[in-house]
Amino acid sequence: MEDYKFLFKVVLVGNAGVGKTCLVRRFTQGLFPPGQGATIGVDFMIKTVEIENEKVKLQIWDTAGQERFRSITHSYYRSAHALILVYDISCQPTFDCLPDWLKEIEEYASSKVLRVLVGNKIDRDDREIPTHVGEDFAQRHNMYYLETSAKESDNVENLFVKIATELMEQAKSKELPRYDEINSQNINRRTTSIDVTCCGN
Numbered sequence: 162m163e164d165y166k167f168l169f170k171v172v173l174v175g176n177a178g179v180g181k182t183c184l185v186r187r188f189t190q191g192l193f194p195p196g197q198g199a200t201i202g203v204d205f206m207i208k209t210v211e212i213e214n215e216k217v218k219l220q221i222w223d224t225a226g227q228e229r230f231r232s233i234t235h236s237y238y239r240s241a242h243a244l245i246l247v248y249d250i251s252c253q254p255t256f257d258c259l260p261d262w263l264k265e266i267e268e269y270a271s272s273k274v275l276r277v278l279v280g281n282k283i284d285r286d287d288r289e290i291p292t293h294v295g296e297d298f299a300q301r302h303n304m305y306y307l308e309t310s311a312k313e314s315d316n317v318e319n320l321f322v323k324i325a326t327e328l329m330e331q332a333k334s335k336e337l338p339r340y341d342e343i344n345s346q347n348i349n350r351r352t353t354s355i356d357v358t359c360c361g362n
């Protein structure tokens with residue numbers, strides 16, 4: 162039997178090329194992949210982290226930024242406990258698209274979803290969006306804000322741990338049934354039960 166108390170789904174969205182796949186690879190595999198190709202549809206990775214002595218399993222869905230995959234990626238928003246909206250701090254158009262991404266999130270995700278804005282590629286010296294501009298945007302839209310570098314491994318672990326901690330606190334405060342309790346009743350209902358209790362209310 163797998164050993165974890167909480168299971169959360171985290172979905173990354175944002176324009177093509179902002180570094181979503183690299184952030185996920187850095188966090189789950191500890192590497193910065195060379196010559197990373199564009200994501201086709203959706204990719205999926207898992208990592209379990211330990212927070213306050215509890216095991217938290219994160220299912221991380223890395224969506225394709227390219228427009229042509231949009232109808233596929235929309236279907237993954239609904240069950241997300243957290244959405245990470247990524248832009249590239251050295252590429253103004255990726256920041257300018259954020260309002261469009263928020264519209265998609267409002268349309269397709271749960272209204273209770275935890276939303277985190279991430280400015281990636283802070284290792285680059287050709288920054289176009291100052292930190293305070295990203296922070297202001299996040300504040301105005303009720304999101305957490307973090308800047309990262311998947312390349313230099315800056316703030317990446319922190320990003321996912323912060324999300325896991327926040328979701329765990331939310332789950333605990335609602336006194337949700339825990340994985341081990343659900344599992345002892347009926348293993349096949351495990352995922353459904355957690356989905357309903359974590360994001361359905």
Ligand SMILES: Nc1nc2c(ncn2[C@@H]2O[C@H](COP(=O)(O)OP(=O)(O)OP(=O)(O)O)[C@@H](O)[C@H]2O)c(=O)[nH]1
Pocket residue numbers: 175176177178179180181182183184194196197198199200201224225226227281282283284285309310311312313
């Ligand atoms: N300098 C720098 N480059 C990065 C960083 N993260 C990603 N990149 C580069 O940005 C490019 C795109 O990275 P991906 O992770 O494939 O981007 P993506 O958002 O997953 O793109 P799609 O799959 O098309 O949506 C690659 O050439 C990466 O090497 C970073 O933190 N710093």
